[in-house]
Amino acid sequence: MLSLLEMSVYGGILIVAIVILRALAIHHLPKNAFLVLWAAALCRLLLPFDVPSPASIYRTAEPIGSIVRRPGVLQGNNVVSVAEASAGIAPLSILWFVLFVLFAGFFIFSHLRSRRDYRASLPLEHPYVKSWLEAHRLRRPVQVRYSDQIETPLTYGILWPVILLPKSLDWSDEVQLSYILAHEMAHIRRFDALSKWLLAATLCIHWFNPLVWVMYVLANRDLELSCDASVVRQYGMQSRAPYALTLVDLEEHRSHFAPLSSSFSKNAMKERITAIMKSRKTSVISITAASVLIVVVIGVFATSAPSLKRKPPVVPYLPTASTADTLEQAQNRIDSADWEENSSYTQEQYNLLLHNLKLDGYENMSISEFNRKINAAFMQDEDWGRNGIHYAYEMVLQNLPDTDPNASFFRNTVQASYREYNTRLNEVRSGMPEDPSFSGSARYVSNEDVFGDTIPVHYVDAEYEFTYRILDQDKLTVAARDQFLQNVMQGAQQVITDRAQEFFNSANAEELFNTALREIGKTASTDHISFTGCKINYLESD
Structure with missing residues (x-):
């Protein structure tokens, strides 16, 4: 609406x-x-x-370009709660x-x-x-x-x-x-x-x-x-x-x-x-x-532009940095004045995305309103080169480190809304039910002391994908949708951490994780958004 x-x-x-x-x-x-x-x-x-x-x-004239899928970013205590997002009425x-x-x-x-x-x-x-x-x-x-x-x-x-x-x-x-x-x-x-x-x-x-x-x-x-x-x-x-x-x-x-x-x-x-x-x-x-x-x-x-049928391809996930060294290197790329033009993104591209996508008070917007505006921002972009929103977002999404203050917004909020809009479009055009999907990753490393050195000796590394259905797009706020995503990702990480010993070299580790993820999704569901399924892309342990 x-x-x-x-x-x-x-x-x-x-x-x-x-x-x-x-x-x-x-x-x-x-x-x-x-x-x-x-x-x-x-x-x-x-x-x-x-x-x-x-x-x-x-x-x-053109549809939105394909956007690389990246797994969501886990937040600490920075997740905006539904109550906080709904509190207060804008002065305007x-x-x-x-x-x-x-x-x-x-x-x-x-x-x-x-x-x-x-x-x-x-x-x-x-x-x-x-x-x-x-x-x-x-x-x-x-x-x-x-x-x-x-x-x-x-x-x-x-x-x-x-x-x-x-x-x-x-x-x-x-x-x-x-x-x-x-x-x-x-x-x-x-x-x-x-x-x-x-x-x-x-x-x-x-x-x-x-x-x-x-x-x-x-x-x-x-x-x-x-x-x-x-x-x-x-x-x-x-x-x-x-x-x-x-x-x-x-x-x-x-x-x-x-x-x-x-x-x-x-x-x-x-x-x-x-x-x-x-x-x-x-x-x-x-x-x-x-x-x-x-x-x-x-x-x-008096009419609006017809939504164009477009389904972004699922691009294999390039694992994000998970060690202190690679995170530090990624952070150095942001702090450095010498931005890499081809393999990373420029400060101008980063600022362009913030200006066009990070709308004032977006947390309080309904999913219907926010997803429509995000789609409009991409649709109205006529520059498909390095100065356009499409290229800037793909570059930022591929190279943005987890430590960036806007990482959660770009990789969770915008990416989820982008896929929700396109999934709903495909559903309307085909007449077949289709749920949006969201990717996440979880990792656990067990360290041991070897003569004073901390050495990783065991790990569990998982990538998963889950689907959900928005039950009321006008009542579900962006903050509530993001909280749902966070609850699923936090639950998945907690399972990997708490049950790591079960997963070490277990023949049915994927089945165990899949079952646990379904229970997590059921718990995270609300009256306005519901977990509908999941699959494990890979789970490795040693």
């Missing part, structure tokens, strides 16, 4: 596309076309789902919620204040209005009322809509009355009151995005333009001038602010008059052009 920020960014890009198209074609396309586009923008901003499309602007979340409540309160208060004035209205008993309503019936009952508290006509209500007319109208001008009733009935027929509620709710949720404010203003204008076009279609091209004069006459009398009601004359009068006078009969060509543009804009800007 998409995060709120991602929804806002993707929705903002779609809004920009609609604004540009609107500026270029507002007087050339049917007005309803823009309502369809605004509906697509609302869906993009309110629904946290991806809709893949090969035409999406977010599609990249508090700020968002406070302003969300303030904006929602403003809209609700404005609406309730307006409804208070509307309650003082009276039913309208006018012969022409009654006959007009009889000739234009809807399935929903429509009331027409009048009030001295307003100066311009408006509509409110969704299931029981009301057309509210100002008492000051010229009731003898039946032509003007017919235009007003037709306009307001168009609002009611299309449930514009509900559209205004959705626009207001979207603005409250995405108050921090200026493009959503632009959408709120322009979408409300387009609701009015579409109703104007409906009136002109209903009464013919000859009605354009008198209808425009009706708008001008009513524009002289503005009522108070009522953001959730469909008001007759609130929005960009100059634009409305121009649109009315430039309106033309709807033709097959204009409908076809509008349909094509709607499909193109939605297909390109």
Whole structure:
């Protein structure tokens, strides 16, 4: 599922596309076309789902390159616990919620204040209005009322809509009355009151995005333009001038602010008059052009890139340094200013990965959000050379020593998320269940004193791989997933250490270790992540 920020960014890009198209074609396309586009923008901003499309602007040309698999890194007491990862709410979340409540309160208060004035209205008993309503019936009952508290006509209500007319109208001008009733009935027929509620709710949720404010203003204008076009279609091209004069006459009398009601004359009068006078009969060509543009804009800007089928090959593990000498040599490579260009990684590559992959507050993110962002970081990388993320990550993953402070993040957190995303992708495409896997290693060395020298005389060296299933990707945090991995690896290391004597030259050592690893995995499982199996790649002892 998409995060709120991602929804806002993707929705903002779609809004920009609609604004540009609107500026270029507002007087050339049917007005309803823009309502369809605004509906697509609302869906993009309110629904946290991806809709893949090969035409999406977010599609990249190449899949992620193969990433070398390395065994996970065991941590000491640095593992972030689930409780610690879940504790506290980000200050930005508090700020968002406070302003969300303030904006929602403003809209609700404005609406309730307006409804208070509307309650003082009276039913309208006018012969022409009654006959007009009889000739234009809807399935929903429509009331027409009048009030001295307003100066311009408006509509409110969704299931029981009301057309509210100002008492000051010229009731003898039946032509003007017919235009007003037709306009307001168009609002009611299309449930514009509900559209205004959705626009207001979207603005409250995405108050921090200026493009959503632009959408709120322009979408409300387009609701009015579409109703104007409906009136002109209903009464013919000859009605354009008198209808425009009706708008001008009513524009002289503005009522108070009522953001959730469909008001007759609130929005960009100059634009409305121009649109009315430039309106033309709807033709097959204009409908076809509008349909094509709607499909193109939605297909390109409202969809996400289709996930590409890619399964990183399992590369044989190159054993990491386990002796003091090799670890010291590895650490010296990091501390040295002279980085090896071909066999290691550069400081710039290391920093590039930290900047693009180590997201702020990643421990508290859901696995769904974090895995998607890690995948996006790789997918958006267009440089497949030495300056790109793909090459940098492969080099760092192959050469990063266990003692590096970010070793656990790169070899546990990122590597697991990378494989989880690709495994889930393969599962969706094939329709066959598939679980992500994670590799680990464990080693035990028994030392003896030989005339004052400490000599390793026995050892157990094991490499294993286990699979697991994420049961709830939205509730499982990155910290909880990493804790699960750590619990399995720590349990495996403990078994190797505690039962080393059983494994020395034992014919069934692999079977014993496999059984123990399954028990460890069962214990480490939670409601959100479950151990599903394991295999021993090799186990040697002497």
